Amino acid sequence: MAFLSDAIARIKPSPTVAMTGRVADLKAAGRDIIGLSAGEPDFDTPEHIRAAAKAAIDAGKTRYTAVDGIAELKAAISEKFSSDNGLDYAPEQISVGTGGKQILFNALLATVNPGDEVIIPAPYWVSYPDIVALAGGVPVVVPCPADQGFRLSADALRQAITPRTKWVILNSPSNPTGAAYGAAEMRALTDVLMDNPHVWVLADDIYEHLVFDGFRFVTPAEVEPGLIDRTLTMNGVSKAYAMTGWRIGYGAGPRELIRAMAKLQSQSTSNPCTVSQYAALAALTGPQDYIATSRAAFQRRRDLVVAGLNECAGIDCPTPQGAFYVYPSIAGLIGKSSAGGVRITDDETFANALLDEAGVAVVFGAAFGLSPHFRVSYAASDEMLGEAISRIRAFCDGCA
Numbered sequence: 001m002a003f004l005s006d007a008i009a010r011i012k013p014s015p016t017v018a019m020t021g022r023v024a025d026l027k028a029a030g031r032d033i034i035g036l037s038a039g040e041p042d043f044d045t046p047e048h049i050r051a052a053a054k055a056a057i058d059a060g061k062t063r064y065t066a067v068d069g070i071a072e073l074k075a076a077i078s079e080k081f082s083s084d085n086g087l088d089y090a091p092e093q094i095s096v097g098t099g100g101k102q103i104l105f106n107a108l109l110a111t112v113n114p115g116d117e118v119i120i121p122a123p124y125w126v127s128y129p130d131i132v133a134l135a136g137g138v139p140v141v142v143p144c145p146a147d148q149g150f151r152l153s154a155d156a157l158r159q160a161i162t163p164r165t166k167w168v169i170l171n172s173p174s175n176p177t178g179a180a181y182g183a184a185e186m187r188a189l190t191d192v193l194m195d196n197p198h199v200w201v202l203a204d205d206i207y208e209h210l211v212f213d214g215f216r217f218v219t220p221a222e223v224e225p226g227l228i229d230r231t232l233t234m235n236g237v238s239k240a241y242a243m244t245g246w247r248i249g250y251g252a253g254p255r256e257l258i259r260a261m262a263k264l265q266s267q268s269t270s271n272p273c274t275v276s277q278y279a280a281l282a283a284l285t286g287p288q289d290y291i292a293t294s295r296a297a298f299q300r301r302r303d304l305v306v307a308g309l310n311e312c313a314g315i316d317c318p319t320p321q322g323a324f325y326v327y328p329s330i331a332g333l334i335g336k337s338s339a340g341g342v343r344i345t346d347d348e349t350f351a352n353a354l355l356d357e358a359g360v361a362v363v364f365g366a367a368f369g370l371s372p373h374f375r376v377s378y379a380a381s382d383e384m385l386g387e388a389i390s391r392i393r394a395f396c397d398g399c400a
């Protein structure tokens with residue numbers, strides 16, 4: 001009899017986390033690597049947020065708190081949903097966890113029965129299918145290729161829904177493509193969902209504030225208030241305030257779901273880090289100027305990276321609306337061989353050869369469920385991005 005559980009055998013380690021670990025190991029071994037694989041802002045957490053955390057420690061905020069978050073933070077989150085998204089969530093409808101990742105994990109583990117289906121548009125963030133599989137559910141992956149702007153269409157959604165569908169996961173702006181849904185595109189999806197009252201909506205809004213060229217962000221329950229009783233709206237401070245390491249994410253939804261998520265959290269991690277909760281409180285209630293500053297920096301870097309990649313032979317890079325990723329195609333390189341003699345058969349061989357021969361770390365597209373592509377995180381300095389682009393260009397020029 002196998003020692004490890006069937007559930008753990010159904011999942012794999014997160015490929016984005018694994019690649020970031022590999023970059024750290026290679027750098028520690030003295031290799032000259034430019035890491036564009038980590039999905040986190042390269043900026044420091046704003047000063048006033050760090051100061052609030054230090055003050056919290058000195059004020060003795062070092063004990064356990066309520067399992068799913070302190071009342072002050074829930075009140076601030078409730079206010080955030082109201083002012084940013086026009087959503088009316090009472091504090092009892094809010095859950096705070098150790099990152100948005102735990103919120104998603106809790107929501108899916110608390111609701112998915114074996115055989116239940118969860119619709120996941122591809123390319124998707126790597127953890128969605130594995131969390132669904134861990135719960136015994138069936139990830140129903142719907143391909144959304146580049147010629148559809150990497151967005152799920154109303155028809156594709158309608159066709160994917162069955163009587164066993166429990167959730168659809170919508171992530172806008174998206175990791176890994178940066179694609180986002182405008183109000184009309186979101187409305188087309190919410191109309192389908194209104195016709196299918198058994199389907200719940202998991203809205204992953206973690207990149208909400210990172211939208212460019214004046215794009216207006218929308219979330220499903222805002223576009224269609226009729227969905228509020230079957231939507232979990234998830235968000236967090238990781239990307240908005242450069243707080244990935246603090247591990248605070250939150251979700252809001254119907255009371256019964258939020259209570260079930262708290263029950264699960266009470267039997268696993270208990271409360272998210274107390275000091276981090278006070279830091280998140282300062283983030284949400286303090287000055288918001290960091291958001292505009294980082295948005296402007298990311299938009300400038302996006303333009304630099306899209307232009308640079310489109311000059312590389314065999315690469316085609318669409319311009320995304322948000323987040324800090326691009327998801328170029330390498331269709332033009334498939335079947336060629338690199339200068340180092342590696343035959344590029346798919347995006348994984350491409351990413352490995354790029355790392356070995358050019359010292360640039362990216363994440364291959366198959367990890368996100370749509371090939372042949374790769375993900376570049378441009379949350380890096382202009383200087384590093386410029387150097388990475390020249391290395392990628394030289395690598396592509398060497399492919400024949």
Ligand code: PMP
Nearest residue numbers: 099100101125175206236238249
């Ligand atoms: N959703 C998406 C789409 C993400 O990219 C991430 C970051 N990896 C998360 C959720 C979770 O972020 P965190 O746990 O840091 O809040």
Ligand code: GLU
Nearest residue numbers: 014016017037038039175
């Ligand atoms: N969101 C990041 C990424 O996609 C963090 C790593 C992870 O949790 O997947 O790279």
